Amino acid sequence: MTQNTAIVWNPSKTTRDALEAALPEGAEVSWFETTEDDPGRGAAESALAAGAELILAAGGDGTIRAVAEYLAETAATADLGIVPLGTGNLLARNLGVPLNNISAAVTRAFENEATTIDIGWADVHLSDEVRRRAFAVMAGFGIDAHMITETNDDLKDRAGWLAYVESLGRALSASAVIDIRLSVDGEDAVEDKAHTLLVGNCGMLQGGIALLPDADPSDGALDLLVLQADGVAGWLDTARNMMWDHGIKRLFARDTASEDDSGSASTIRRRMTALTVDLAEPRMFEVDGDTVGEATRVEFSIQAAALRVR
Structure with missing residues (x-):
């Protein structure tokens, strides 16, 4: 299990308690909230600065896009996990990530191997x-x-x-x-x-x-x-x-x-x-x-x- 894990989450889409309940037993994570003015870039930057090897982006398409943008822009080596909580959940749909199921999405991120996308x-x-x-x-x-x-x-x-x-x-x-x-x-x-x-x-x-x-x-x-x-x-x-x-x-x-x-x-x-x-x-x-x-x-x-x- 990846030890250096960060969760970038949109508090308007879910609660920290709901995300914590989905984590594997013994997982230690750091938490970074998004804001209305910054939907994920700043949180992703802070997560990388904290040494994150896996970043779970929990939110809608805006949150996922902002985190992905920062990781791509900086050529970061951290893996991205997706916890889709929005209306469209477009990237999650295209990659087969479970929708409307926090536990299944988190499990997928912790247990699956990473694949590269453009x-x-x-x-x-x-x-x-x-x-x-x-x-x-x-x-x-x-x-x-x-x-x-x-x-x-x-x-x-x-x-x-x-x-x-x-x-x-x-x-x-x-x-x-x-x-x-x-x-x-x-x-x-x-x-x-x-x-x-x-x-x-x-x-x-x-x-x-x-x-x-x-x-x-x-x-x-x-x-x-x-x-x-x-x-x-x-x-x-x-x-x-x-x-x-x-x-x-x-x-x-x-x-x-x-x-x-x-x-x-x-x-x-x-x-x-x-x-x-x-x-x-x-x-x-x-x-x-x-x-x-x-x-x-x-x-x-x-x-x-x-x-x-x-």
Whole structure:
């Protein structure tokens, strides 16, 4: 058992007593609370300074992302354990960590061997500054970001991820098609259009929805999805591509790849290690469920094997 263990926990999501009850007998841990102003970076820094070899991040996606970001940024050798306590729990879902079960998640972190995963980075250009953010799952603008900003927080507390469905109609109306410029892996920039652009390190959302079905958090690459649907015909084509070509049809195919994987008339799919996106109009940008601000340019990159996760 790892002796130097730290718990970075969000006190708005659980209690210290509940976490202590899940610890293996004899485990000695140090405790570091997050705050509203600092969801995990400062706590992770303190945990590493205390010599932690295993850091359990207990909280929602914001807490997990902040701790993962600091570990990747500093190239720390400490392992990360995930105790998912949020609405989406996206990284936990993609890695098969037990949800809504503190004891099972803590046991998994103490008993399993570590595996390495990649981390994506987004340099987000706002009107007055550039903010650098890491993401373990996905980042982007459009429907995904608007569903997050338009979702009622009280409803999220009562209904969990189903609250996002309530905001979908408002998100659609807020996600107008705009002009963009894309430069993939240093290639010459090309003009295009989009209402939604997502870059993923992992591909699964709530409810088992595989938005980026080929995304692999350990393959050293990022997956791009651009949605361009405009009007009824465009949305029908998008629905076919998302639900049939990259959903139901895959269940019956021996090979997960299909001839349609590059996209459709209203979707673009690419795999890359770097991407620069210029937006003709500012759009709200999000990373792993946290909004960053209205972006006019975003530079994506991948940090391969950035984290050791239990």
